[in-house]
Amino acid sequence: MSLTRLLAVAKKEVLHILRDSRSLSIVIIMPVTLMLLFGYGVNLDLKGLPVYVYDQDGSQQSQDLLKRFQSNEYFHIVRVVDRYSSLTRALDDGDAKMGIVIPWNFSQRLSEGGPVEVQALVDATDDNTANVLIGYAQGVMQGYSSGIEIDWLRKHGQSIQPASVSVQTRTWYNENLDSSAFIIPGVLALVMSVIGAFLTSLTIAREWERGSMEQLISTPVTAMEIMLGKLMPYFVIGMFDVAVCAWIAIGWFHVPFRGSFLTLAGSSALFMVVVLALGFFVSVIAKSQLAASQIALLITFLPAFLLSGFLFAIEQMPVALQWITRIFPARYYVSLLKQIFLKGSPAAMLTADLLPLTAFALLLALVATRSFHKRLE
Amino acid sequence: MRLRGERRAMVEQAISVSPNSVVIEDLTKRFGDFVAVDQINLRVRKGEVFGFLGPNGAGKSTTIRMLCGLLKPSAGRASVAGYDVSRDPEAVRQNIGYMSQKFSLYNDLTVMENLRLFAGLYSVPAKDLPGRMQWALNMANLKGQENLLTSTLPGGWKQRLALGCAVLHRPPIIFLDEPTSGVDPISRRQFWDLIHQMAQEGVTVFVTTHYMEEAEYCNRLALIFRGKIVALGTPTELKRDAMKGELLLVECQPLGGAVEALQSAPLVMDAAVFGNALHLVVADAPAAAPLVQTYLSERGIAVSRIEEIRPTLEDVFVSLTTSRNAAEARTT
Numbered sequence: 001m002s003l004t005r006l007l008a009v010a011k012k013e014v015l016h017i018l019r020d021s022r023s024l025s026i027v028i029i030m031p032v033t034l035m036l037l038f039g040y041g042v043n044l045d046l047k048g049l050p051v052y053v054y055d056q057d058g059s060q061q062s063q064d065l066l067k068r069f070q071s072n073e074y075f076h077i078v079r080v081v082d083r084y085s086s087l088t089r090a091l092d093d094g095d096a097k098m099g100i101v102i103p104w105n106f107s108q109r110l111s112e113g114g115p116v117e118v119q120a121l122v123d124a125t126d127d128n129t130a131n132v133l134i135g136y137a138q139g140v141m142q143g144y145s146s147g148i149e150i151d152w153l154r155k156h157g158q159s160i161q162p163a164s165v166s167v168q169t170r171t172w173y174n175e176n177l178d179s180s181a182f183i184i185p186g187v188l189a190l191v192m193s194v195i196g197a198f199l200t201s202l203t204i205a206r207e208w209e210r211g212s213m214e215q216l217i218s219t220p221v222t223a224m225e226i227m228l229g230k231l232m233p234y235f236v237i238g239m240f241d242v243a244v245c246a247w248i249a250i251g252w253f254h255v256p257f258r259g260s261f262l263t264l265a266g267s268s269a270l271f272m273v274v275v276l277a278l279g280f281f282v283s284v285i286a287k288s289q290l291a292a293s294q295i296a297l298l299i300t301f302l303p304a305f306l307l308s309g310f311l312f313a314i315e316q317m318p319v320a321l322q323w324i325t326r327i328f329p330a331r332y333y334v335s336l337l338k339q340i341f342l343k344g345s346p347a348a349m350l351t352a353d354l355l356p357l358t359a360f361a362l363l364l365a366l367v368a369t370r371s372f373h374k375r376l377e
Numbered sequence: 378m379r380l381r382g383e384r385r386a387m388v389e390q391a392i393s394v395s396p397n398s399v400v401i402e403d404l405t406k407r408f409g410d411f412v413a414v415d416q417i418n419l420r421v422r423k424g425e426v427f428g429f430l431g432p433n434g435a436g437k438s439t440t441i442r443m444l445c446g447l448l449k450p451s452a453g454r455a456s457v458a459g460y461d462v463s464r465d466p467e468a469v470r471q472n473i474g475y476m477s478q479k480f481s482l483y484n485d486l487t488v489m490e491n492l493r494l495f496a497g498l499y500s501v502p503a504k505d506l507p508g509r510m511q512w513a514l515n516m517a518n519l520k521g522q523e524n525l526l527t528s529t530l531p532g533g534w535k536q537r538l539a540l541g542c543a544v545l546h547r548p549p550i551i552f553l554d555e556p557t558s559g560v561d562p563i564s565r566r567q568f569w570d571l572i573h574q575m576a577q578e579g580v581t582v583f584v585t586t587h588y589m590e591e592a593e594y595c596n597r598l599a600l601i602f603r604g605k606i607v608a609l610g611t612p613t614e615l616k617r618d619a620m621k622g623e624l625l626l627v628e629c630q631p632l633g634g635a636v637e638a639l640q641s642a643p644l645v646m647d648a649a650v651f652g653n654a655l656h657l658v659v660a661d662a663p664a665a666a667p668l669v670q671t672y673l674s675e676r677g678i679a680v681s682r683i684e685e686i687r688p689t690l691e692d693v694f695v696s697l698t699t700s701r702n703a704a705e706a707r708t709t
Binding site: 007012019211212213216217 | 442445466470473475476477479480481482483485486494498500542
C-alpha cells in the first residue's frame, strides 16, 4: 500500500465531486431536503379527523354524545347534516373520514333503558386510519354509556359507586407521543444509503464507461488503493452529512438526543462502511452507471425505507418479512439510531444491533475487495 | 521527422544489437471460441520504434493489453522489460507507459491535475516532481495551458497530454494504442516527432496504427491480420520482400468495370483501387503491361497510363491480406 498513490486517487475523486454539480447537490441539498420532508411532511399522528354528523334525534342526549366527540382531539365535527345522502356523499368525496348517525329514537330508547345503536360509517380506504378511528369512536361511546349507567343507578337510589379500573399511562422515551421523534432519526439511514451506495455505485461504473479505468489500471496503483482512494472522500462526506442531519434533528426538530455522540459516530461509521462496500461492489459488477445506480438504490435505499423499521414497525410485519429484514443492514442501524436518540442507550446495551452491523461491515468490505481486479475481463 | 537513407540504416543497425525489451512467444488470446491473437512470436529491441499494423479487429489492441498486464494470455508467454506479464504484472506496469486507444484522461480535471494524478500513481519522487512536470509540459507543448480543463483542449493537445501523463515516470518502454486516431494530420505529425524524440533517448516505443503512412515512420513493423502476424521486418524489407510479384499502376476508365474484368484476367494475381488508379500485382511487370492493356481495351476500357511502380506499404498490406483471404477460402 502506497500512501502517495492512495492520496492521488482520493484527490482526483474529490475533484470529480467538486466539479460535478449533480454529485455536489446530492451531497449538500439531499440530506437537508430529506430531513425537512420527513420532519414536516410525514406525520403519523391522527388528529382532528373530519367527521360529519346526521342527528335524527336532535335531543339533549344526542347533543351530549356529540359534545364528547367534539371535545376529543382526534375528531373534528365539520358539519351536521340533515339527510343520510349528504353524509354518504361527504364520505365519497373524502370530505369526511367518519359519519355518525344518531337514530330518531335515541333519547326515547335511552329513557326506556333499552339498548340503542349509533351508526358510525368509516372511510376504510386507509385501513390503519380506519382502525384507529373505530378504536377512538368506541372509546368515546363507552365513556358516554358508563356515564348513563351511573346516572341510572343514582336515579334508582343506588348510592354505591361502582368499582372501576383505570389505566394510568406514562409514555417513556417519546413522552409527547410525537411521531417525528420516531421518524427523524431514521432519516440518517436514508441519507447515508444515498451518499454511500448511490454515489459510489457511479464512481467505478463511470470509469469503465468513459474508458479511464483502462488507463488507471495500467499504472502501478493497486486494486486496494483504487478502492480505498475512491471511498475515502465519500466516507468523509457521509460522516459530515450525519453530523448535519443530527444537528437538524436536534436543533430544529427538537428530537430528544439522550445518547452519546461517540456512539452515534461509531454506529454511523459502521453503517457507512456497509453502504460504501455495497455501492462499490455493485459498481464493479454492473459496469454501467445506469444499471449500477438502479441496483444500488434497490438494495440499499428501498430496504432502508421499507424494511428497516424507519416508518413501519418491524414487530408488526408478517413473521416471514421480519426475518427478511434481518438481511438488510439498515434495520440494525435504524434501530441503533432510535435507541441512541430516544433512549440514550450506552454502547454496551446496543450489542444486539452493533454485532450484526459489524459482521455486515466486515463481510461486505471483504466482498468488495475481492470483487475488483485490475483486469479488463 | 523522417529518417532518410543512411541515417535510417545506422539507427536500424544500432537497434539490431540492442537487448530485447519485449519478448513474445506463442502468445494467444481466446475470447470463448474466438481466437483474437493466435500464437504470435515477436522480439522488440531496446530503443526501437516498433509498429503494429493491421485493420480494426486484427488483434492489435488485445496484444498490447496483454503486454500491459490488462488481459491474461490464454496461452504462450510474454515478457516486458524482463518481467513476465502474467506472473509479475505490477513490475511490468512500473516500467511501462500506456496510452489506450480511447482518450482516457479525466476531462473534468485540468492539465496540471491530470499530470499530478499520474505523477502520484507512478510515485514520482517529490524532489523530481517539478522537473518532470515542466519536462512533460514542454514536451506536450502545453506550457501556459496548465490550468485549462482537459475537456476544452483540442484533440491533438489531448493526445500529447495523454502521452505526457504516460511517460512522467520515464518508463523504458511505452505502449501506444492507435495514439493518433481522430487527430488532424499536422498534430499527427507532431506526435510522431515526439515518438522519435523519445526513441532517440533510448525509450522503446511499441505503437499500433492503421495509418499506412505512419507505419513508414517505424523502425520495424509487424503486419497483423486475423490474430496472426503475416509479415515482419523494416518498412524497406517489407516493400522489397513481402510482395509476391511486381506492381503495375493502371489509369483507366471506368475503374469499377476494370477491377471486375481483371479479377478473371490471366497473369493478374490481384487488383485493387488506389485513389483514381488501379494497382495490379503481376509476376513480371514489363511482360504483363502490354497484355493487360490489350485485355482491357478488348473489353471497352480505355487505358490512359500503365507503368511499373515500387510498392508502398499499403500495396504490401493489401496483397498479403488478400492472399490470406484466398488461402482461407480454398481451405474452407
